[in-house]
Amino acid sequence: MQENYDHAAVERAAQEYWQETRTFEVREDASRPKFYCLSMLPYPSGRLHMGHVRNYTIGDVLARFMRMQGHNVLQPMGWDAFGLPAENAAITNGVPPAKWTRQNIAYMRGQMQSLGFAIDWSRELATCDPSYYHWNQWLFLRMLERGIAYRKTGVVNWDPVDQTVLANEQVIDGRGWRTGAPVEKREIPTYYLNITRYADELLGALDELRGWPERVRVMQANWIGRSEGCEIEFPYAPDARAAAGAGGTLKVFTTRADTLFGATFMAIAAEHPLASAAAKTNPALSSFIAECRRGSIMEADLATQEKKGMPTGLHVLHPFTGAPLPVWVANYVLMGYGEGAVMGVPAHDERDFEFAHSNALPVVTVVRSASGAYDEVRAPWIPAYAEVGLTVNSGAFSGLTFQAAVDAIAAALGKQNLGRKRVHYRLRDWGISRQRYWGCPIPIIHCERCGQVPVPDSQLPVVLPEELVPDGSGNPLAKSPAFYECQCPQCGGSARRETDTMDTFVDSSWYFLRYACADAARTMVDSRVGYWLPVDQYIGGIEHAILHLLYSRFWTRVMRDMDLVKLSEPFAKLLTQGMVLNDIYSDQPAGARKRYFNPADVDVRRGADGAEVYEVTTAEGTLTVQHEGLGKMSKSEGNGVDPEGLIERFGADTARLFTMFASPPEQTLEWSDEGVQGASRFIKRLWHAVHEHALAGAAPPLERAALNDAQRELRRTAHQTLAKATDDIGRRRNFNTAIAAVMELLNAIGRFADASPQGRAVRHEALEIATLVLAPITPHVCHALWQGLGHTTALVDERWPVADSQALAQQAVEIVLQVNGKLRGRISVPVNCDEAVVRAAALADEHVRKFVADQPVRRVIYVPGKLVNVVV
């Protein structure tokens, strides 16, 4: 063993050993419990960032830990290779997305390998490979056959200058990112997947996901948003009938059917057919509807915009009283939600209340407050108005509780066929069409005679041409006759291939199944899925808590219902790592696009007034920039930290150790360059401790019964460390405290200056425990240390040790003494000391007596092994 720690040599040797012995390539093995450890696959953006390092190190620690616990561990890796950034890069440098993406994959694979992850690289996949997306297309066609996939119109962001659909990310302050033109909403044909068919099951099964964080389950439940209510139909009044050209009803959904008699208006979306009908003869309404088309489709924008409305001049009839109710167009009602229409009950809904007040609509109180908070609803709004109570002013339905009123009203509506109870979900069907090039082609052919024709299975995959270069003005596939010109599979006539591609969430909705059988050439999945799945531990960013995880749960169920897999839930346990945050600095020159600067390039100094000033030195000189606060490390905000420099300078083990030590995995990690030194220093100290110990030659066997107090003490510390680390890693998934415990152990070893044979035996055991416990976290240096401790076998094949309960046994325990809950003293008592003796000792303690003085003791609370609290 070398005297000095050379991270480059140590890491090279360990990685070469793992590679030569193919340590991490695994096969199905019925004799051992399997453990499928999966980290979310990365987007190949160019280089790894610290979020990747954190994510994959967490996965690797667990994979290596479970391997040492005797499991057959699968840890695969792949690339979420389709997506918008590749097109953006192409626009900037003229390089085709395929080339850019594959270069990035090669580079990032190298970076991952330098971090020493225990990955089975033989299963690597990239979602842009035709051999992968072939099965996206194949399953899409099966979904189409079953009606799970279908086509209808959808609303998108439209850049009127570039004549292009914009992603939400490309809309900045309501304007197109390249043209600066105000965006508009536009309806286009879109393929949808019928996820709402599974809404109830996806919601109900959340309860069984015991291995998922509570907050993710809550977020998913709220996202699905099941609500029980009534569908109510309001018949058209003669004016509406005339405008629509036929009779009909206006359908709404409400959870508050008990307030039906308080409805004083109807609000409909700008895109609602009745709005269009009314607009034909109403220029003011027509221009209001046009105004509603402005702006993006983002919910955050819609929810914060000023609530505006305009009357259509049309009316519908109250289903019970027959009273005409005016129909308004309102910008806060969305065509995509429910029926695109709501009934306005100003007295008992805050939004309707505000709308009625700004538009001088009547307010009718129809609920009597259960708490007596009000008699009649009047401004200003108070939350009690929205609470349920007894119905009043509601004709035959007055005097009923909430549930009784809803039941009675639903029954009465049912008799007239004007309403029924219904369950409504906030969840919407999943629109998967993207008007973009770098994605999986949707395998459809549009024929003028035959309509929408699926590409026959024999012609799959529809291969994406890889040489095109997008220029930002729309989908290059739609300008490429070589791609879209084709023959109709049904009639043989000339037809046009669909040029939309699939949402990249499709790619990531089933990749975890494919790893089990990555070499299956003729099928999407095979029986090996039955061995490896479900994923035992899934690790990824909290930002994926809703969409990716929900889509994967849905997709897995669809495949289950086609008998392709047997499971419903793909991920048994989930660890959502917190984001890695860093400061965001930007500069917005007048009339130009905002620029971002990496925190590493920003100098912070104090200005004349004491406030911090942020400066960047560029080719043009020194520039003062704005500090926008903390945000997740991202390419678009230019605040990533490149781990490569860290690895070169300190080694992969230091990078891994620091990332795991800096904060617990579920918490956000605020990046700081300081602290890396500490991790490096600790590894060197451990190296020197082992080196020095090994220099003295082999230690004699440990004689447990022949130890002195100091030797027993070090042994106890070592085994306590082992017990704590086992629990911290295996159960709590808190790596920072496991590392802290090993640091304490090393401090104790450093203080232990016993050179006697048994002293050396105890130290040897303690160093072995430290090495084994750290093996999952810093595997390279531990690989070398294990050899340094005299072993000829490889550490990676070693079993995780079990703490010796005899070594843990203690003779005395410290009892905390409190008076009125405040710490006043401590005493040491034998383990299993009689309660009466502890109480007496506590009351006799001089510190306790000082604070009790002559006051009568009212109570004495005793917590065994912990404390005595004297209450006066």
Place this chain on the structure above:
RNA sequence: GCCCGAGUGGCGGAAUUGGUAGACGCAGCGGACUCAAAAUCCGCCGCCGUUAAAAGCGUGUCGGUUCGACUCCGACCUCGGGCACCA
């Protein structure tokens, strides 16, 4: 706007089931070693106070429950994530 989470020393964090607040590390300060520096090793390190101690204060803010609250409850503030075409 809606849903979810977080807030503890100069900094990252610990306190696992309501029971010793600040483990471990970073930074800083003092010392040893050195011609010197780096590295390494030893010591100190919440605020206030004191010769030293004791006492007092202290986990975003305000209030509550409890013998006892970082932990539970209510209200609020700030920051972060998500909001369906970024991944």
